[in-house]
Structure formats: C-alpha cells, structure tokens
Amino acid sequence: MIAHKTPDKAFPVSWDQFHRDCRALSWRLNETGPFHAVVAITRGGLVPAAIVARELGVRVIDTVCIASYDHLHKSELKVLKGISDMTVKLGGGSGRNLLVVDDLVDTGATARVVRSMIPDAHFATVYAKPLGKPLVDTFITEVSQDTWIYFPWDLDLAFAPPLRDGAA
Ligand SMILES: O=P(O)(O)OC[C@H]1O[C@H](OP(=O)(O)OP(=O)(O)O)[C@H](O)[C@@H]1O
Ligand SMILES: Nc1nc2[nH]cnc2c(=O)[nH]1
Ligand SMILES: [Mg+2]
Numbered sequence: 001m002i003a004h005k006t007p008d009k010a011f012p013v014s015w016d017q018f019h020r021d022c023r024a025l026s027w028r029l030n031e032t033g034p035f036h037a038v039v040a041i042t043r044g045g046l047v048p049a050a051i052v053a054r055e056l057g058v059r060v061i062d063t064v065c066i067a068s069y070d071h072l073h074k075s076e077l078k079v080l081k082g083i084s085d086m087t088v089k090l091g092g093g094s095g096r097n098l099l100v101v102d103d104l105v106d107t108g109a110t111a112r113v114v115r116s117m118i119p120d121a122h123f124a125t126v127y128a129k130p131l132g133k134p135l136v137d138t139f140i141t142e143v144s145q146d147t148w149i150y151f152p153w154d155l156d157l158a159f160a161p162p163l164r165d166g167a168a
Contacts, residue, residue, distance in 0.1 A: 007148035009147040009148070010148055011127075013149060018048075018126070021126050021141060022047075022055075025052060025124060025138065026051065026052050029056060029138055032138065033056060033122075034097070035058055036090040036097045037058065037060035037061065037062055037087050037090050038052065038053045038062070038101055039100045040102075041063075041100065041101070041102040041110060042063050042066070043065075048102070048103055048125075052099070062086075063081065064114055064117070065079070066078065068109060068110055091118055094120040094121075095117075096120045098118055098120075098121040100121045100123045104127040105125045105127075105129065106131065108134070108135040111123060123135065123136050124137060124138040126140050127149055128142050128143075130144070130145050131145055
C-alpha cells in the first residue's frame, strides 16, 4: 500500500450532476470524433462510457480493467484485463479513432498505462486534477489536487446535521 494523504476537500456529485457533466463531455467529443469504439476504464469509466456512447451513437464498447485505489488509499496499479485484439485492430494498432473514457484523472498513473497501450486514442474524463490533466485530451471540470471526488454510486442519502450543531 502506498502512503496517501487524506484529501482536505470533498466534492460530492449527484446522479443528476453526473449525467449533466457526461452530456457536456459528449457535446465536446462530438466535435472531435467520429470514434470506432469506446474503451471504458473500469470500473469508474463504465457509467460515463455508457452515457457518452449513447450520445455519440457508438455501439462497440470495450473495457480495460485497472485497479489502483482501495477507497482513499492508492496501491500498486494492476491491469486485470487488457483491451481486446478486435478493438486494437479497429484503432489501427495505435488507437486512432478510439475513445478512452474514465470518470476522472488524479495522478495520471492509470491514464499513462492506458496511453502506453493505445497512444493515438482520444482520452476523455469527466473530472480532472492538475497532476493528471496533461494526460487527458478532453475533460469537463477541474478540481484541486487536494479534493476527493465522491461519485453517486459511492454515496447514500444520509442525515446532514444543521450548521448550528457544528456541521462544517
Ligand atoms: O489518475 P490516477 O491517480 O491513476 O487515478 C484515477 C483512477 O482512480 C480511480 O479508479 P480506481 O483504481 O479507484 O478503480 P475503480 O475505477 O474501480 O473505482 C478512477 O476511477 C481512475 O480510474
Ligand atoms: N472516487 C474517487 N476515486 C479516486 N481515485 C483517485 N482519485 C479519486 C477521487 O478523487 N475520487
Ligand atoms: Mg478507475
């Protein structure tokens, strides 16, 4: 396990907000494509990939399965499943006309590994932090490096204490 400072700020995202941000990402990507296939970086890239593929009319969806965080803690990066040969062929071997989608880029380690597999692919994320931003071609919202993004699938409705009772 790699030591990791707990981020100071929280950026919780609702389903509505996430859907809006994915639609905004699709609008931008529509000016860049067309794409032969979407490659989702699992698991976080699956939801935005589904929304983006629907908006752009792409029906070939592949996954590259990478794990690196156990909740807030970064561990060694593991490629559990690579991109399928058929998808790599569709991208002419280098990833041309392929769209890689992930929910966010943080340090850029995950993006760097996928870029090394298909260097010419277009890389899109919904959110980006400064360290990872240079690895992404298109994103929607930047948050600071000391912010942790909470996705709707990781959240639950819960009681929020009133400010006067000491809530931040
Ligand atoms: O830029 P990096 O520092 O590499 O971090 C970004 C990656 O971390 C998260 O995935 P995670 O490994 O937590 O797996 P998950 O998608 O299954 O939640 C996120 O979905 C990105 O893929
Ligand atoms: N949910 C979530 N996963 C991450 N993996 C790396 N950074 C983040 C983050 O800010 N939020
Ligand atoms: Mg991920």
